[in-house]
Amino acid sequence: MNSFLASHHLLSALLSQTLQSFFALAVLVAVFAPLEHFFSVRRVGLFHKGWTVDLGWYFINGVITIVPLSFLAAFLAAGVHKLLPSGFTEASAALPLWARMCAAMAVGEFGYYWGHRWAHEIPLLWRFHAVHHSAAGVNFLVNTRAHPVDMIFTRLCMLAPLYAIGLVDTVGPNPSLIPALVLIVGSVWSFFIHANLRVRLGLFEEVLTSPAFHHWHHTYEDHKDHNYATMLPFMDRLFGTFYLPKTWPEAYGTATPMPDSLIGQLLEPLAPTLAPQPVAESQASYGQRLD
Numbered sequence: 001m002n003s004f005l006a007s008h009h010l011l012s013a014l015l016s017q018t019l020q021s022f023f024a025l026a027v028l029v030a031v032f033a034p035l036e037h038f039f040s041v042r043r044v045g046l047f048h049k050g051w052t053v054d055l056g057w058y059f060i061n062g063v064i065t066i067v068p069l070s071f072l073a074a075f076l077a078a079g080v081h082k083l084l085p086s087g088f089t090e091a092s093a094a095l096p097l098w099a100r101m102c103a104a105m106a107v108g109e110f111g112y113y114w115g116h117r118w119a120h121e122i123p124l125l126w127r128f129h130a131v132h133h134s135a136a137g138v139n140f141l142v143n144t145r146a147h148p149v150d151m152i153f154t155r156l157c158m159l160a161p162l163y164a165i166g167l168v169d170t171v172g173p174n175p176s177l178i179p180a181l182v183l184i185v186g187s188v189w190s191f192f193i194h195a196n197l198r199v200r201l202g203l204f205e206e207v208l209t210s211p212a213f214h215h216w217h218h219t220y221e222d223h224k225d226h227n228y229a230t231m232l233p234f235m236d237r238l239f240g241t242f243y244l245p246k247t248w249p250e251a252y253g254t255a256t257p258m259p260d261s262l263i264g265q266l267l268e269p270l271a272p273t274l275a276p277q278p279v280a281e282s283q284a285s286y287g288q289r290l291d
């Protein structure tokens with residue numbers, strides 16, 4: 001009976017998450033489709049090459065990946081709470097919410113920066129992260145093209161220092177408020193910096209990431225080891241990976257072979273010998289040059 005209730009609960013949670021994802025997608029399309037139409041870096045339209053794969057990743061990550069991520073985040077929070085001395089968390093908990101929120105954004109960004117950088121520098125992690133870089137062009141939906149292993153790893157890297165530094169109440173009435181806000185604000189901004197938008201933020205580009213900043217991260221091999229931050233370019237300046245010329249990239253993608261299909265991209269990092277690898281065809285399709 002208990003297992004019946006548990007599966008019923010999980011099913012209704014998945015259904016509600018699916019409905020929320022549909023609603024969020026409608027909002028994203030309503031906001032970004034017209035903007036990308038009028039202010040694009042280059043005209044590719046809403047139905048760009050690989051858009052069905054991006055859409056598949058959008059629902060996989062929004063509905064399914066979020067389940068193990070929530071469990072692992074709760075597990076991480078409980079583990080860290082046990083390890084930390086109680087006086088340590090009390091000092092942070094005494095700060096007002098806005099101060100904790102600002103500190104959490106900066107500390108979460110630090111964790112994300114290193115998680116993302118490791119995903120590029122450690123070959124095993126790169127196998128998973130290469131899925132994200134396999135997009136031949138960049139637009140708002142490419143934000144969701146991420147292997148679940150890569151997504152869970154980078155999000156946990158983002159959350160771990162928040163728990164470690166005691167900025168998050170791991171117990172209390174709203175234990176998930178700050179981590180949820182950090183993740184939500186980060187992912188909304190991520191859609192924006194992936195957008196195919198020829199906009200520059202002027203002086204604000206010193207303090208906030210922009211589409212140009214992240215487009216350079218998606219360049220075909222030449223600058224993909226730059227601009228790891230999701231919101232605060234300060235992290236890249238601090239660790240020597242900042243790169244932001246006035247121009248836009250000429251080509252996007254990766255030389256790492258990656259199947260075009262969703263199932264191929266899901267399997268490829270797990271078992272490179274099992275998934276089909278249309279190397280010549282894929283590499284020819286990557287790195288599209290701008291007109």
Ligand SMILES: [Zn+2]
Binds near residue numbers: 217
């Ligand atoms: Zn990357």
Ligand SMILES: [Zn+2]
Binds near residue numbers: 132143194214218
């Ligand atoms: Zn990206």
